[in-house]
Amino acid sequence: MSEYPSISNQVEDIDALREEGQQKMSWARQHMPIIEHLREDYRSNQPFEGYTIGMAMHVEAKTAVLVELLAEGGAEVAITGCNPLSTHDDVSVALDSHPSITSYARHGAEDEDYYAAIDAVLSHSPEITIDDGMDMVAAVHEDHPELIDTIIGGAEETTTGVHRLRAMDEDGELNYPVFAVNDTPMKRLFDNIHGTGESSLANIAMTTNLSFAGKTVVVGGYGYCGKGVAKKAAGQNAHVIVTEVEPRRALEAHMEGYEVMPMNEAAAKGDIFITTTGNRDVITEDDFEQLRDGAVLANAGHFDVEIDLDTLSDMAADQYTAREGVEAYEMPDGRRINVLAEGRLVNLASPVSLGHPAEVMDQSFAIQAVCVRELIEHGDKYEPGVHDVPDRLDQEIAEIKLDAEGVDIDTLTDTQQEYLDSWDHGT
Template sequence: MTATPTLPKSDIKDTSLAQQGQQRITWAGREMPVLAQIRDRFATEKPLAGIRIAACCHVTTETAHLAIALKAGGADAILIASNPLSTQDDVAASLVVDHGIPVYAIKGEDNDTYHRHVQTALDHRPNIIIDDGSDVVATLVKERQDQLSEVIGTTEETTTGIVRLRAMFKDGVLTFPAMNVNDADTKHFFDNRYGTGQSTLDGVIRATNILLAGKTVVVVGYGWCAKGVAMRARGLGANVIVTEVNPVKAIEATMDGFRVMPMAAAATLGNLFITVTGNKHVIRGEHFETMRDGAIICNSGHFDIELDLVALKEMAEEIRPVRPSTEEYRLKSGKSIIVLGEGRLVNLAAAEGHPSAVMDMSFANQALACEYLVKNKGSLEPGLHSIPTEVDQEIASLKLKAMGIEIDILTAEQQVYMNSWSMGT
């Protein structure tokens, strides 16, 4: 009789969902050849042997492949959710049951549970923190000063998290190196633009089943994520308005062919509003007041505070669910505002997040950033560090190879010319 394996201590919804989760993890793996190659190398070389890793990420099929690669590399890794609505419970179950990876994540978990899981991640006494928004690092700095000396470094892949890390370093509290995965070319050019662009509209369509053609879509912000949303919305036939606070980005949006105006003006015109800023209260009470009846609002930036939902609740006389991930706020004025995914990331709250093909590169960066921190332990200064160019190039080359695409190589003569100042025209 075969003994039942002992499962790692975890906090998930239901272990019986594991088979379904493993099927979905396997399907996602078809589109993640780069991370698969890194996992295979890790399994042989064990570059993370003896390293404790706490990963705070969206618990999805793609993240599962990162966690599996880290374990293959010898890491003692645990995983918690970075967003209460993004967890795929079947994936969490499979990671625990099929792969022996401790997971603390339940779709829909309340704030108390989320913060308890953050503490659990720190109870693991991590040497490396993989963060999504820097909540774990911020908690460590504020509440676990005694553990700082154990930390080799952190990796961060969101714009919001990088902003917070810069602020920590400026205030002198970030005392270890942080790898800026977000700004790697093979991350933000693809994950932010193509991943967020497609998955955001996927979430909107799943939640509402609206036709985007002919609608006026207001995209709040024009960073890489917002560029992707605006591009994909226009591709589906929407009339796109962009609001910005950065004059350079506003000019760029204008030259990309979008109408640019302040939110006060856009609020009266939009049918669908998508915030993609990483900032706070970019859509507020005064904007809700002037919106059309039935206007739809959602967030694809980071935290739900991009939308001032407290103000909206105060303006509402009734709040009721009308579809999965869709709530109607009926205002005292008689009109309605529709909120998707409780204001959290709509691509994860109402859909499945980014396609696996782009997360392949993002998580390849995460895995190689962890390896880089270990290899350079003690030699990296505190503060933000870019992903080395050679790592970025390696990931891009592996992706092209997997896609069956070949490119040119500089000749010896061209290399000399590109590195010389004395050769003229």
């Protein structure tokens, strides 16, 4: 076991922090009916008894409800953060107080401690990994390859992590099966669109105290997250411009009624810029030269590389904190460019970092929970590599959610099902 200390051995006022964290978790739990439904099943049947789960996630209240569910299903769980600024220390302490959970996550961890905490989680020798960004899978393969033989599989939460995993898989370097949770409909259609859209705009508004109405919002990327941001910004009476590199997505944005243009052209027109690509260098030197005075830059993608902050810092004549969570870069010509949350995920690293709505994360984290169950029950069916979440699991979560919402739907008759399954029914 690692000598790196858990959160409870790093902070003071443990009792107060624990109480605050448990209060946050209690509120989230009230609005996560799918997890509550699974909790009844998992408490009774203990599907994870005898297994250890290692996690690198955003450690806040909704994540904590998932972690608690896994522990109450019999697992020993070790967790740390996947972003140094998204951890809520009170929630981390609350988790660490659970007899079956060890939390190493701490807000503001420096790089050395960030990776030491991942190593500490892996010192528990997990059979299942759960990632948000793939840092844990990478650490297993690069630093702890001895664990691969005993790891049954993993699950990846987010777009960037799935991209990295697929690249790793294509190179023949991914040595155990991982479910692409991000790519399943119950994640993409709700978490990525509604969750990212709502939480990003809410955090930008809270951090800046500015309105979207009447402003030009530039959305970098029109994947599922970009669609959500564009939709929600337009709903708040902003004029929306989309930038894209993929022609079909650009055409889709155009057909949805948004202006579409290159970032360097949009740079001269935008008031608020929100990147959602999961890639690096979305807003760069040429764009900084075009930005208006007072432009606001935020990242809703993943890592802090979408905005080229090193170059922006080199270009600036002055740099200062304009308000909490807002760093101003004053250019030699007097223009001020405002960057939120150090270029990290704006909905999770801002001063008020609440993340996605609880109802949305209920769906995403329920998918994680049934994927863990699937790996433990049927892990030998999956070869090393990236796997789609079985559709039956996605439908299971959708049915639980509909029931919780009091929504009834139709079912196919035997005749209809036979028609769909046949090939020889002509016109």
